[in-house]
Amino acid sequence: xxxxxxxxxxxxxxxxxxxxxxxxxxxxxxxxxxxxxxxxxxxxxxxxxxxxxxxxxxxxxxxxxxxxxxxxxxxxxxxxxxxxxxxxxxxxxxxxxxxxxxxxxxxxx
Amino acid sequence: xxxxxxxxxxxxxxxxxxxxxxxxxxxxxxxxxxxxxxxxxxxxxxxxxxxxxxxxxxxxxxxxxxxxxxxxxxxxxxxxxxxxxxxxxxxxxxxxxxxxxxxxxxxxxxxxxxxxxxxxxxxxxxxxxxxxxxxxxxxxxxxx
Ligand SMILES: Nc1ncnc2c1ncn2[C@@H]1O[C@H](COP(=O)(O)OP(=O)(O)OP(=O)(O)O)[C@@H](O)[C@H]1O
Ligand SMILES: [Mg+2]
Numbered sequence: 001x002x003x004x005x006x007x008x009x010x011x012x013x014x015x016x017x018x019x020x021x022x023x024x025x026x027x028x029x030x031x032x033x034x035x036x037x038x039x040x041x042x043x044x045x046x047x048x049x050x051x052x053x054x055x056x057x058x059x060x061x062x063x064x065x066x067x068x069x070x071x072x073x074x075x076x077x078x079x080x081x082x083x084x085x086x087x088x089x090x091x092x093x094x095x096x097x098x099x100x101x102x103x104x105x106x107x108x109x
Numbered sequence: 110x111x112x113x114x115x116x117x118x119x120x121x122x123x124x125x126x127x128x129x130x131x132x133x134x135x136x137x138x139x140x141x142x143x144x145x146x147x148x149x150x151x152x153x154x155x156x157x158x159x160x161x162x163x164x165x166x167x168x169x170x171x172x173x174x175x176x177x178x179x180x181x182x183x184x185x186x187x188x189x190x191x192x193x194x195x196x197x198x199x200x201x202x203x204x205x206x207x208x209x210x211x212x213x214x215x216x217x218x219x220x221x222x223x224x225x226x227x228x229x230x231x232x233x234x235x236x237x238x239x240x241x242x243x244x245x246x247x248x249x250x251x252x253x
Pocket of ligand 2: 159162163220
């Protein structure tokens with residue numbers, strides 16, 4: 001499903017990456033340990049995390065995730081926000097837990 | 110042969126997480142412009158990112174030299190940090206001495222060195238306790 005449709009169905013708040021919303025997301029990966037995510041996330045994944053620092057954007061870019069969802073009401077910090085805009089990575093925020101997001105995603109992907 | 114080498118140099122500052130990853134993203138851009146295949150770029154930039162971050166969180170920053178030829182990409186990361194006591198142990202998945210501060214940022218899974226090993230074709234670590242560590246990695250563009 002397209003990133004923009006997932007965002008709408010899951011009621012996500014868009015933070016960055018407006019130019020990359022047409023991409024197809026294929027799978028989902030949940031994790032907060034960055035180098036673990038680096039070794040397991042796949043290109044085209046929806047990555048769900050509670051981390052909000054600049055390295056999240058670096059890892060999302062390197063693993064070529066389709067979108068990042070910062071869950072449980074966590075925030076991207078300023079440096080991360082700036083880099084997210086610069087790299088045009090679709091990042092979204094949600095108050096929901098990773099579990100709830102994943103349950104909803106299961107019906108969509 | 111020698112004319113076909115492109116050399117890049119980066120200085121990684123000690124504890125500035127905000128710029129961590131700059132060198133690897135810069136190399137990623139250069140490789141893209143050179144038309145290097147995506148899967149090679151992915152390997153190089155992931156290995157470099159992990160190594161660059163290690164220089165920041167475990168050492169006091171350092172220097173990175175990258176050599177790009179049509180055949181291979183070599184990345185040499187040199188720091189003046191504390192050195193690694195036991196390389197074999199450090200290479201194990203899950204082994205980490207990362208402190209609480211950097212764990213909060215999501216580091217410390219102990220997967221960085223295993224990732225570098227997995228994504229490169231050659232990897233050599235030389236380290237001297239109290240002097241520093243050099244991680245020398247090569248990714249082949251064409252199959253050897
Ligand atoms: N440049 C370095 N200087 C000194 N020690 C290092 C260096 N690189 C790695 N180490 C040591 O090796 C250990 C394992 O490194 P590795 O990158 O695999 O994991 P990590 O950095 O602790 O966590 P992660 O990479 O998963 O965030 C580190 O915890 C540290 O003790
Ligand atoms: Mg590491």
